[in-house]
Structures are given as structure tokens and as C-alpha cells.
Amino acid sequence: MRLLCLLLVAASLIALAIGSESIPAGGIMTAILAKLSGSRTDLTREQEVIIFSLRLPRIALAIGVGAALAMAGAAFQALLRNPLADPYILGVSGGAALGTILAIIFASSLSFGRPLFGFVGAGVATLLVYAMGRRSEDPSKLVLAGIIVSTFLSSIIVLLTALADITGLRNIPMWLLGDLSSGTGEGLLYIFAAVSISVVVLMTQARSLNLMMIGERDAFSLGVDTSRVRWITFLTASLLTGAAVSAGGAIGYVGLVVPHLIRLSSGTDNRLVIPASALAGALLVMLSDTIARTVLAPRELPAGAITALIGAPVFIYLLLRSRLS
Amino acid sequence: MLLEFRDIHFRFSNKSLKDVIDGFSMEVRAGEVVTIIGPNGAGKSSLLAIAHGALKPQKGAVLFEGRPVAGMSRREIAGHMALVSQASDVRFPLTALEYVLTGRFAHAGALGFDSPVDVETSMRALVETDAAQFAQRPFNELSSGERQRVVLARALAQEPRLLLLDEPTANADLSHQISLLSLVKKLTRERNLGAIVVTHEINLASEFGDRVALMKDGRLLACGDPQDALTDSLLSGLFQAQLIVDLHPLSGKPRVSWAVTSDV
Structure with missing residues (x-):
């Protein structure tokens, strides 16, 4: 955990430093300290704008989105007893994306419309997938249900964006792959609110989720109020996905890869997996986004393209393993 | 009662x-x-x-x-009684000891980690079911007989x-x-x-x-x-089959065997 925190801080500094205009990390440190203490910085006016108005909010957004998606993944995996669960694969991100687009079209005047509609969309998609794939003992059935929901939702999204010719929807294809460049101050606020609330809520459920991972029947007889835990976890994971997608688009595989790596390194206890996933997820998305905006600079790639590049092979590996066992 | x-x-x-x-x-x-x-x-x-x-x-x-179970919380019930049924695979890797520790849920807070008392009680339960040697082994790798003992140990860890x-x-x-x-x-x-x-x-x-x-x-x-x-007539009525009851030569308890009638 401590290592993850340190890595996150170090990576944030590197991410602040590199880009189409590179600024030495040492200078950034002193600039941040100077800003905090209210004195003048040694940077040029242009460098200050790049760091404080462009890169810092974007990095903060990446941290929030990554933490949210990884925690949502860890929560879904425990809830559904399925190591393959991930908000993107389950179609929950698709639901959040559709909700967000509906908010852009119909409720653009509402300041919290995007995260709210995103949350509702994520919740409805979760319920759909849950109803379709929950009872099967085969983990890949749930994934199949998720793919069906995903493709159905994306066709609605395509239809909607084609029909509604609104300026706000121009960047939708890019945003659907995960795009952190269009983050707003409000989006940042919502994502951090969602992450803070969810960390607290999920930590109170972590012990119960440990038992639910063995089986709902077992958990029930061991003293867990399973239906309450199910609802709390489901709502929290939907909140996280809704906030993350409405702010940064549907960045895939974070919720799959991160909790899995954490479990490999430090066991299955959700009291550790959930907060550690939040940190590692933040790290992954921030690094992915840094790669995405620097590798072809000044052109930018969607961050989701980088996470999928890492995540899809991991997913295939997990799928094969669950099939073999 | x-x-x-x-x-x-x-x-x-x-x-x-x-x-x-x-x-x-x-x-x-x-x-x-x-x-x-x-x-x-x-x-x-x-x-x-x-x-x-x-x-x-x-x-x-x-x-x-004397108190209605319907009015008790899940946690309270789990502190009074433990259910032992057949154990299926767990999908996430878990050692036998971690499995038994889940039995402590009813006695610990929702927050916090397993206390020394929880670990001690769980280990004692594993010793009692003669399964202490499996404590650090992955649950899924145990044979069905070994698993059954671990499941019973978890029930004992509930202190029901x-x-x-x-x-x-x-x-x-x-x-x-x-x-x-x-x-x-x-x-x-x-x-x-x-x-x-x-x-x-x-x-x-x-x-x-x-x-x-x-x-x-x-x-x-x-x-x-x-x-x-366990009498001939009660058992035959229960199972719709012809059963014969005699006494076990060592324990003296009823012993039930079945008879195949010639017209079957």
C-alpha cells in the first residue's frame, strides 16, 4: 500500500513533467511548493498554464477515474463471484455511457446531469446483466451476457449520436474509447466525491464481501445480510462506474486487470484488495493517459486504447484459465 | 430447550x-x-x-x-447455529485457514482485521476436526474428505x-x-x-x-x-420399500437392510 502511494506520487510528477513541452520535474516540485505557499514560481507563464491548467487537472481526473474503475471492478468481482467481472466487459460502462449521452442531449442544463444519468445507466445495465448471467456456474456466461448488453447499448449510442446532431456529441467516438482530455472541473469534483464515498462504503462491506466470494448461501449462514450487501455493493459500483464514465469515457479493462494483479500479489482479502485497487487503478490510468498523450505527440490517443492493449491479453488469459479449471 | x-x-x-x-x-x-x-x-x-x-x-x-429466530439478526443467528453442507469449489484462491476464519464473521465487527482470538479459535477448530495440517493449503486442492473436515471446523469457529x-x-x-x-x-x-x-x-x-x-x-x-x-412397519411406510430391521451385533442399535422380493 505504502509502495503504491509512493509510486503514484512519483508517477504523477513524471506525468506532469513530460508532454509536448517537457518541464524538469525538479522545477515542477518547487513550483507546486511555491504555489501552495503563495509565492512566485520560477516557471514561465506558459509553463505554469501547461502544468496547473492543463496537465494537473488531467492527471487528477486520470487518478479519480482509475481509482473508480478499479474499485468498481473489485466490487463486481466479489459480488458476482466472478474473476472475469469488470465494468467495461459487463456492459456497465456502456450503460453509463448511454446515460451520459442522454444527459448531454436532454439534460444539458443540469450541472450534475452527466454523472447522475451515468449512474442510472450503469445501474440499469448491471441489473440486466445480473438477471441474465447470475445463476450460471460458468463465469464466462456472465461475460457473454455482458457482451450482449454492451453491443446492444453501443448500437443505441451510435443511433442516438447520428440522430441528434449536437455539438456536445462531436467527440463521442473518441470519448467512448476513454478520453481524459475533455475533463471539466465539475467532472473532477464528482469523481472525487464518488471515490471518497465509495471507499468508505465498500470498506464497511469488505468483510461481508469476503464471505460472499465463497458463496451467497455460505455467507448468509455465516451471518451476512446478503441482500443488503448485494444492494449496497451494486449501487456503489454503479455510482463509481457512472462517475468515471461520465467524466472520462469508457476506459476498459482497468477493473479487470488491477484487482487481479493486487490479488496475485497480496491475497484475496477485500479489506486490502479494495483500497489497493483504487491506488493501483489510479496509477494505471494515469500512466496509460500519459503514454496516450505523449507517444504520438502532439497527436493524442484515447487512454482506453492503451488500457485495452494491456487488458485484453490479461482477460484472455483469465478466461482460458477459468475454462481449464 | x-x-x-x-x-x-x-x-x-x-x-x-x-x-x-x-x-x-x-x-x-x-x-x-x-x-x-x-x-x-x-x-x-x-x-x-x-x-x-x-x-x-x-x-x-x-x-x-425460547426466542423466535424470525426476530434475530443474521449475525445473531450465525452466533447461535452453524450450517454444514457439502462444500463446493471456491472461485478465488483461499487457504483452509482463511476459509475457517470466515466462520468468525458473526463474532467480529464489520471493520477491522482478524484478531488473534479469531485466528486462535479457528486454529483450535482445525485441530479439533483433525485438519490442522491443511491450514495453509489452498482449499480447492483438498480432497472431499479433507474439505468436509475444514467445513466442520468453520462451523466450530462460529462457536455455535x-x-x-x-x-x-x-x-x-x-x-x-x-x-x-x-x-x-x-x-x-x-x-x-x-x-x-x-x-x-x-x-x-x-x-x-x-x-x-x-x-x-x-x-x-x-x-x-x-x-x-426405526421399526419395520414405520420404515417400510416411509420409503415404500420392504425393509428388514435387526440389531447391530456390536452397538445393539437397529440395523436396516433391504429385501428384494422375487417378483421384482
């Missing part, structure tokens, strides 16, 4: 025509093993589910030490007053069946626990039950000492 079923009526939905449990009353005392036998569909497993509150009867009540065993020995070989039930019997004596054991093995029910309950169509046909409950 440890547990009391008081005129339980239960059906899965109001639309179904027949009660799964149809006016069932029975008592279980501390320190005794009650075995329940009966044909498939008699309602045995439903009865255990009702006992620990997983199913809610439409009529009647289950009382634990009543054990509910739902066909705990199905799919286990004879030596495992005998050792598990001997262990359950020993524990009920030593710790003054009550136990309800649902089983398909009539002879095990006879050997290990202080009392045997015969259940059919959701009703209690008979309940009493093995000698009284």
Missing part, C-alpha cells in the same frame, strides 16, 4: 398447491444428536433452511432457547450452540462418513451442543442419532430413540 419447531407450515410460493412443510413440530435439546431421514422431497433440507432463517415459514415459529448438518457426508466414502459423524457426536457431548443431521444413510442415522426423526411429505412421522423410530 435449545431449538423448537412449533407447527411449521411452509410452501415456496402461495400458488403452489402443497405445503413443503406441513405442520411440523419437533424439539432439539443441548447435548443430543437428532438425525432426520426420509425420502427425497420430504422437506428435510427445507426444514434446516427454516431453522436458520433462510426460508420463512408462512405459519408457525422456530424458537432458539447448535450444528445443522445437511447431508454432510454425501459423496464421501464410508470411513469419512463414520469419522465425521463420530466427531459431531463427540463435540455435542463435550461442548453440550445440539445437532440436527439430515442424512440418506439410515444406518448412520441409527448409529449416531440419540433420537431419529422420520419425515415424509413435510410431516413428522415418528421421532424417538432409534429402537422406537
Whole structure:
């Protein structure tokens, strides 16, 4: 955990430093300290704008989105007893994306419309997938249900964006792959609110989720109020996905890869997996986004393209393993 | 009285025509093993589910030490009674000790990590079920007999007053069946626990039950000492098969065998 925190801080500094205009990390440190203490910085006016108005909010957004998606993944995996669960694969991100687009079209005047509609969309998609794939003992059935929901939702999204010719929807294809460049101050606020609330809520459920991972029947007889835990976890994971997608688009595989790596390194206890996933997820998305905006600079790639590049092979590996066992 | 079923009526939905449990009353005392036998569909497993509150009867009540189970929280019930059924694979890697530690849920707060007391109680439970050597092994890699002992250890880690065993020995070989039930019997004596054991093995029910309950169509046909409950006529009526009862040469308990009639 401590290592993850340190890595996150170090990576944030590197991410602040590199880009189409590179600024030495040492200078950034002193600039941040100077800003905090209210004195003048040694940077040029242009460098200050790049760091404080462009890169810092974007990095903060990446941290929030990554933490949210990884925690949502860890929560879904425990809830559904399925190591393959991930908000993107389950179609929950698709639901959040559709909700967000509906908010852009119909409720653009509402300041919290995007995260709210995103949350509702994520919740409805979760319920759909849950109803379709929950009872099967085969983990890949749930994934199949998720793919069906995903493709159905994306066709609605395509239809909607084609029909509604609104300026706000121009960047939708890019945003659907995960795009952190269009983050707003409000989006940042919502994502951090969602992450803070969810960390607290999920930590109170972590012990119960440990038992639910063995089986709902077992958990029930061991003293867990399973239906309450199910609802709390489901709502929290939907909140996280809704906030993350409405702010940064549907960045895939974070919720799959991160909790899995954490479990490999430090066991299955959700009291550790959930907060550690939040940190590692933040790290992954921030690094992915840094790669995405620097590798072809000044052109930018969607961050989701980088996470999928890492995540899809991991997913295939997990799928094969669950099939073999 | 440890547990009391008081005129339980239960059906899965109001639309179904027949009660799964149809006016069932029975008592279980501390320190005794009650075995329940009966044909498939008699309602045995439903009865255990009702006992620990997983199913809610439409009529009647289950009382634990005189208090209705319906009014207790999940956590409270889990601190009083433990359910042991067949253990399936766990999908996430878990050691046997971690598995047993989940039994401590009812005694610990929702937050925080396992206390030294939790670990100590769990290890003691593993020792008692002769499974301490598996503590650090992955649960999924244990054989079914070894697993069964770990599952029983988890039940003991709950520190319950009543054990509910739902066909705990199905799919286990004879030596495992005998050792598990001997262990359950020993524990009920030593710790003054009550136990309800649902089983398909009539002879095990006879050997290990202080009392045997015969259940059919959701009703209690008979309940009493093995000698009284396991008679030719009662058993033949229960299973619709011709059964012969004599006495076990060593224990003196009823021994049930079946007869194949020549016209079959």
C-alpha cells in the first residue's frame, strides 16, 4: 500500500513533467511548493498554464477515474463471484455511457446531469446483466451476457449520436474509447466525491464481501445480510462506474486487470484488495493517459486504447484459465 | 430447550398447491444428536433452511432457547447455529485457514482485521476436526474428505450452540462418513451442543442419532430413540420399500437392510 502511494506520487510528477513541452520535474516540485505557499514560481507563464491548467487537472481526473474503475471492478468481482467481472466487459460502462449521452442531449442544463444519468445507466445495465448471467456456474456466461448488453447499448449510442446532431456529441467516438482530455472541473469534483464515498462504503462491506466470494448461501449462514450487501455493493459500483464514465469515457479493462494483479500479489482479502485497487487503478490510468498523450505527440490517443492493449491479453488469459479449471 | 419447531407450515410460493412443510413440530435439546431421514422431497433440507432463517415459514415459529429466530439478526443467528453442507469449489484462491476464519464473521465487527482470538479459535477448530495440517493449503486442492473436515471446523469457529448438518457426508466414502459423524457426536457431548443431521444413510442415522426423526411429505412421522423410530412397519411406510430391521451385533442399535422380493 505504502509502495503504491509512493509510486503514484512519483508517477504523477513524471506525468506532469513530460508532454509536448517537457518541464524538469525538479522545477515542477518547487513550483507546486511555491504555489501552495503563495509565492512566485520560477516557471514561465506558459509553463505554469501547461502544468496547473492543463496537465494537473488531467492527471487528477486520470487518478479519480482509475481509482473508480478499479474499485468498481473489485466490487463486481466479489459480488458476482466472478474473476472475469469488470465494468467495461459487463456492459456497465456502456450503460453509463448511454446515460451520459442522454444527459448531454436532454439534460444539458443540469450541472450534475452527466454523472447522475451515468449512474442510472450503469445501474440499469448491471441489473440486466445480473438477471441474465447470475445463476450460471460458468463465469464466462456472465461475460457473454455482458457482451450482449454492451453491443446492444453501443448500437443505441451510435443511433442516438447520428440522430441528434449536437455539438456536445462531436467527440463521442473518441470519448467512448476513454478520453481524459475533455475533463471539466465539475467532472473532477464528482469523481472525487464518488471515490471518497465509495471507499468508505465498500470498506464497511469488505468483510461481508469476503464471505460472499465463497458463496451467497455460505455467507448468509455465516451471518451476512446478503441482500443488503448485494444492494449496497451494486449501487456503489454503479455510482463509481457512472462517475468515471461520465467524466472520462469508457476506459476498459482497468477493473479487470488491477484487482487481479493486487490479488496475485497480496491475497484475496477485500479489506486490502479494495483500497489497493483504487491506488493501483489510479496509477494505471494515469500512466496509460500519459503514454496516450505523449507517444504520438502532439497527436493524442484515447487512454482506453492503451488500457485495452494491456487488458485484453490479461482477460484472455483469465478466461482460458477459468475454462481449464 | 435449545431449538423448537412449533407447527411449521411452509410452501415456496402461495400458488403452489402443497405445503413443503406441513405442520411440523419437533424439539432439539443441548447435548443430543437428532438425525432426520426420509425420502427425497420430504422437506428435510427445507426444514434446516427454516431453522436458520433462510426460508420463512408462512405459519408457525422456530424458537432458539425460547426466542423466535424470525426476530434475530443474521449475525445473531450465525452466533447461535452453524450450517454444514457439502462444500463446493471456491472461485478465488483461499487457504483452509482463511476459509475457517470466515466462520468468525458473526463474532467480529464489520471493520477491522482478524484478531488473534479469531485466528486462535479457528486454529483450535482445525485441530479439533483433525485438519490442522491443511491450514495453509489452498482449499480447492483438498480432497472431499479433507474439505468436509475444514467445513466442520468453520462451523466450530462460529462457536455455535447448535450444528445443522445437511447431508454432510454425501459423496464421501464410508470411513469419512463414520469419522465425521463420530466427531459431531463427540463435540455435542463435550461442548453440550445440539445437532440436527439430515442424512440418506439410515444406518448412520441409527448409529449416531440419540433420537431419529422420520419425515415424509413435510410431516413428522415418528421421532424417538432409534429402537422406537426405526421399526419395520414405520420404515417400510416411509420409503415404500420392504425393509428388514435387526440389531447391530456390536452397538445393539437397529440395523436396516433391504429385501428384494422375487417378483421384482
